Amino acid sequence: MDDKNEIMLDLLCKQAVYGLTAEETKQLALLDTSGYDADSFEMTAAAIGQLDLKIERMPDHLFAKLMADADEHWAKNYSFDKAESDVCGTPQRKIIEIAETKTRGSFMDWFGWAVAAAACIALAVNIYSTRSQPLEIVKDNPTPTPTQVEKLDPQQQRLQLMNSPEVVKADFGKGNVKEMAEVSGDVVWSPEKQAGYMRLKGLPKNDTAKQTYQLWIFDSSQSEKTPIDGGTFDINSDGEVIVPIDAKLRAMTPAAFAVTIEKAGGVVVSDRGKIAALAAVKPNQS
Amino acid sequence: MAQAILKNIADGDKGAVQECLKTYGGLVWSLARRMLRNSDDAEDAVQEIFLDVWKNAARFDPAQSSETTFIAMIARRRLIDRIRFSQRRITTDSLEDVLAEPVDRSDKAMQISLEAGEAAKALESLRPEQRQVLNLSIVQGMSHQEISDATGMPLGTVKTHARRGILQAREFLGLGDSNSTKEVSV
Numbered sequence: 001m002d003d004k005n006e007i008m009l010d011l012l013c014k015q016a017v018y019g020l021t022a023e024e025t026k027q028l029a030l031l032d033t034s035g036y037d038a039d040s041f042e043m044t045a046a047a048i049g050q051l052d053l054k055i056e057r058m059p060d061h062l063f064a065k066l067m068a069d070a071d072e073h074w075a076k077n078y079s080f081d082k083a084e085s086d087v088c089g090t091p092q093r094k095i096i097e098i099a100e101t102k103t104r105g106s107f108m109d110w111f112g113w114a115v116a117a118a119a120c121i122a123l124a125v126n127i128y129s130t131r132s133q134p135l136e137i138v139k140d141n142p143t144p145t146p147t148q149v150e151k152l153d154p155q156q157q158r159l160q161l162m163n164s165p166e167v168v169k170a171d172f173g174k175g176n177v178k179e180m181a182e183v184s185g186d187v188v189w190s191p192e193k194q195a196g197y198m199r200l201k202g203l204p205k206n207d208t209a210k211q212t213y214q215l216w217i218f219d220s221s222q223s224e225k226t227p228i229d230g231g232t233f234d235i236n237s238d239g240e241v242i243v244p245i246d247a248k249l250r251a252m253t254p255a256a257f258a259v260t261i262e263k264a265g266g267v268v269v270s271d272r273g274k275i276a277a278l279a280a281v282k283p284n285q286s
Numbered sequence: 287m288a289q290a291i292l293k294n295i296a297d298g299d300k301g302a303v304q305e306c307l308k309t310y311g312g313l314v315w316s317l318a319r320r321m322l323r324n325s326d327d328a329e330d331a332v333q334e335i336f337l338d339v340w341k342n343a344a345r346f347d348p349a350q351s352s353e354t355t356f357i358a359m360i361a362r363r364r365l366i367d368r369i370r371f372s373q374r375r376i377t378t379d380s381l382e383d384v385l386a387e388p389v390d391r392s393d394k395a396m397q398i399s400l401e402a403g404e405a406a407k408a409l410e411s412l413r414p415e416q417r418q419v420l421n422l423s424i425v426q427g428m429s430h431q432e433i434s435d436a437t438g439m440p441l442g443t444v445k446t447h448a449r450r451g452i453l454q455a456r457e458f459l460g461l462g463d464s465n466s467t468k469e470v471s472v
Contacts, residue, residue: 013449017423018430019366039359040461043351044452046359047401047459048409048424049317056319058311062329066311066336070303073340078298229304248304268304 008033016041060249064226071225071269154242158197164190168254168281172200175258175275180204183277189217189245191252196245198257203235203276206261213276214266217247218256225269230257232266256280292353296344306339310357317358321365321427327372335364350461355401369427401459408458416451419444 011028014020015038020028152160161167172185182202189196198215206212215230231246261274291309294302314335318328338360346356409417418437422428430448434441 009453010449013452014445016452017420017448019363019370021370037461039350040456041452042359042362043355043401043461044405044408044456044459045424046355046362047351047405048420048455049362050313050354050358050402051406051409051421051425053313053316053320055312056316058307058315058332059329062315062332063307063311065329065333066307067303069333069337070300070340073337074298074300078300265301268301 004031007031008036012036012038012041016045061221063249064221064223067226067268068223154197154244157244158188158199158242161190161193161195161197162188164193166190166192168196170254170257170279170281172198172257172259172277172279175260175278177261177274177276180276185240185277187245187257187279189251189254189257191254194247194250196247198243198245198259199240200235200243200259200277201240203241203259205235205237208234208236208264210264211261212264212266214260214262214270215243215245216258216260216270217245217251217254218258219249219251220253220255221250227258227270229266229268232262254281292339292343292346292356295340296346303340307336310339310354313354313358314361317361318365321362322368327368331365331368335361338364352401365427404459405455408455411458412451412454413447415439415443416447416454419447420451420455423448 008028008031011020011024011031012033014024015028162169168189168191170187172183172187174181174183180203183200184202185198185200187196187198203213212232212234214232216227217230218224218227228251229248231244231248233243235241257279258272258275259277260270260272261276262270291302291306295306311332314332315328318331318335319325322328322331339357342360346353350356351359409420412420419433419439422433422436423430428436430441430444433439433444437444439447
């Protein structure tokens with residue numbers, strides 16, 4: 001092994017174990033490492049580095065920051081096609097007056113702002129999004145059965161949850177979709193149990209191949225730009241349905257719940273262009 | 287299915303982001319916490335690391351490693367950079383704890399990735415001095431000099447153990463071309 005190879009091996013090993021100084025990095029860049037699979041040294045260290053690692057759960061607020069970072073990265077690095085730009089300009093995507101909805105003033109302030117700020121960018125980004133979580137489909141049974149608890153039906157579970165202390169309740173009203181002005185219902189959420197149910201009436205059946213309903217929880221722990229994904233659901237029957245909430249992050253102090261209409265499979269970040277139902281938590285409801 | 291996450295991200299599928307964070311967020315967060323020993327620094331680092339992950343997802347080769355080890359590699363690069371930049375050094379108070387940490391590893395700790403399990407076997411195959419140096423440097427994040435100070439080994443010996451240890455572990459794991467880097471153990 002010649003001197004150059006020796007130096008290169010030294011540098012590759014040091015890079016993997018301790019990292020290199022700026023000078024060493026330059027030195028390594030000048031050497032031909034093509035025959036050595038330079039990454040394999042760092043991968044060896046990465047494999048060793050996983051030993052004895054106690055995996056801790058990432059804080060929720062950091063998870064939310066990372067989601068926002070991803071939004072920015074995708075917006076910067078993936079171009080939008082014309083169709084998406086056109087959608088941005090359609091009346092459906094414009095901010096719709098939701099003053100009639102019973103909401104707190106502060107919620108209205110930030111919600112309106114968030115819709116305006118996020119609509120076009122988030123919509124375009126969302127075109128590239130698909131949901132990683134499996135679609136939760138409401139079958140013929142109008143009350144979807146949650147997988148977590150099998151003993152009680154959703155209606156019974158909802159009633160049981162309502163008797164828990166410190167539950168948050170709010171009434172659903174219409175959102176910004178004219179055809180869904182008759183939507184009503186309520187939501188109950190237990191911060192302690194991190195479980196909740198929506199009771200909804202007046203939501204039309206959705207074409208599951210094209211669209212899904214998705215719940216968003218606006219929690220004080222999250223930026224208004226990144227509400228907590230409360231899960232997707234479909235409506236395939238008339239009448240009242242009870243839908244279990246599948247929150248992806250901890251929601252301790254929800255301020256509002258919004259049901260949006262999204263593409264099949266749901267989205268990571270909603271453009272909030274079609275809000276089917278909205279429930280704002282009033283002080284005396286929590 | 288986990289092996290498809292990085293490919294989906296490389297393909298511009300933003301929906302894979304949430305899955306990636308759920309699957310590997312704990313790994314990256316825990317690595318950052320262990321190496322930086324400061325939650326605020328760790329949060330900043332994790333943000334930088336995942337940005338690197340989005341940018342480098344297309345480089346992932348499933349024939350070379352698992353997604354876990356690929357992401358751990360990206361994480362280590364960024365964490366080492368931060369440590370070098372900040373000149374963070376392990377505190378004297380924690381040094382004794384680090385040196386006293388047991389060599390035994392639970393099965394649970396070894397199951398993070400296939401390579402981690404193999405890495406444990408690789409370490410066991412090394413000479414005790416090499417194993418100690420790699421453990422202190424890679425797992426505990428200590429520098430050459432710190433290891434020398436802590437163990438009493440001459441600096442040159444620490445470097446030699448690190449080099450030989452990583453080369454043999456690499457060969458044990460079947461990474462890279464072993465013929466070009468094989469060394470005689472002394």
